Amino acid sequence: MKKLLSCFLSFCLLMPFSACKQKESEHSATQIMMDTVVTISVYAESSDILTGAFELCKHYEQLFSRTIDTSDISRINNSNEKAVNVDPETLHLLKTALEINEKSNGAFDFTITPLVELWNVNKATDPPTDDQISTLLPFVNSRFVELKDNSVTVTNGCKIDLGGIAKGYIADKIKEYLTKNGVTRGTINLGGNVMLIGDNNGAQYNVGIQKPFAKAGETALTIKLSNKTAVTSGIYERYFEHDGNIYHHIIDPKTGYPVENNIASVTIIAESSIIADGLSTACLVLGVDEGKHLAELYGAQTIFIMKDGTIIVSDGLSVDQNGELPCVKMK
Ligand code: ADP
Ligand code: MG
Numbered sequence: 599m600k601k602l603l604s605c606f607l608s609f610c611l612l613m614p615f616s617a618c619k620q621k622e623s624e625h626s627a628t629q630i631m632m633d634t635v636v637t638i639s640v641y642a643e644s645s646d647i648l649t650g651a652f653e654l655c656k657h658y659e660q661l662f663s664r665t666i667d668t669s670d671i672s673r674i675n676n677s678n679e680k681a682v683n684v685d686p687e688t689l690h691l692l693k694t695a696l697e698i699n700e701k702s703n704g705a706f707d708f709t710i711t712p713l714v715e716l717w718n719v720n721k722a723t724d725p726p727t728d729d730q731i732s733t734l735l736p737f738v739n740s741r742f743v744e745l746k747d748n749s750v751t752v753t754n755g756c757k758i759d760l761g762g763i764a765k766g767y768i769a770d771k772i773k774e775y776l777t778k779n780g781v782t783r784g785t786i787n788l789g790g791n792v793m794l795i796g797d798n799n800g801a802q803y804n805v806g807i808q809k810p811f812a813k814a815g816e817t818a819l820t821i822k823l824s825n826k827t828a829v830t831s832g833i834y835e836r837y838f839e840h841d842g843n844i845y846h847h848i849i850d851p852k853t854g855y856p857v858e859n860n861i862a863s864v865t866i867i868a869e870s871s872i873i874a875d876g877l878s879t880a881c882l883v884l885g886v887d888e889g890k891h892l893a894e895l896y897g898a899q900t901i902f903i904m905k906d907g908t909i910i911v912s913d914g915l916s917v918d919q920n921g922e923l924p925c926v927k928m929k
Pocket of ligand 2: 874877
């Protein structure tokens with residue numbers, strides 16, 4: 599629960615809703631879903647719309663979860679190399695995941711599953727051995743995934759895990775659902791994956807970015823944002839410690855080890871949350887220079903918080919800093 603709470607507070611929407619249209623008022627609800635805390639807040643005439651939004655979330659969890667036996671992803675992972683018919687939305691998500699895999703030169707790899715299972719950072723107390731890791735690395739390769747019009751085939755013992763991108767897609771779809779139903783103002787927070795609908799009654803929202811390894815809710819900086827998404831991947835989110843080392847949940851597909859570089863977290867700001875989610879994971883693996891280049895390909899902005907506390911932000915972002923941390927603008 600502590601980890602769930604920390605995800606929940608990774609982003610704090612610092613400015614409460616203020617004035618609103620006539621008859622509309624703020625409705626907000628929180629549920630535990632997808633192993634995280636999901637909070638949806640809207641300005642609407644009634645709270646009924648929230649029920650539909652949470653049902654949608656549940657529907658996608660049933661499709662994309664690696665740990666639900668009947669999900670599309672589990673059916674693919676248990677298919678013994680046979681083609682599996684899947685929902686068109688699963689195919690769309692896999693297509694985007696493949697594209698980010700290619701554009702990131704393999705840093706984002708949704709076939710990292712055997713290593714995610716081996717490291718099992720939520721429960722483990724000891725790292726696996728080098729031999730265990732090198733035995734599993736040959737199964738990691740997104741090229742082992744073949745997408746057809748309505749089916750997916752995986753070969754060479756490969757298994758899929760969409761944990762690095764699915765929440766982004768779900769945030770996009772919840773936003774689409776709410777706006778189609780007339781919502782012009784609201785926020786969706788899927789465990790720190792934040793989507794803003796409209797603006798904050800004419801002003802921008804203040805979105806707080808979690809200070810890595812600090813108490814949940816303590817922010818390193820705040821950004822001003824409207825009608826966009828901000829997604830963070832951080833090495834402090836899920837990890838265990840052993841002999842003074844931290845073993846976290848984002849794995850470098852080249853080595854099979856949790857990423858080791860000087861980055862503590864990456865936040866991506868974009869229009870599309872599926873892109874922001876995929877990129878946040880990829881950029882953490884790639885590092886500042888290559889990560890920034892990848893984000894630019896998608897027209898996305900970046901905030902890197904380094905392990906020494908330095909914050910490196912894209913040009914054009916409106917940032918307020920808390921505390922004494924040095925802030926560097928990217929060229
Ligand atoms: P969060 O789980 O906090 O939303 P991310 O979006 O960065 O953070 O996703 C991390 C998850 O993605 C891991 O828990 C794992 O399931 C999966 N994953 C780990 N390493 C990679 C990688 N190199 N490429 C793609 N997915 C990864
Ligand atoms: Mg991600």
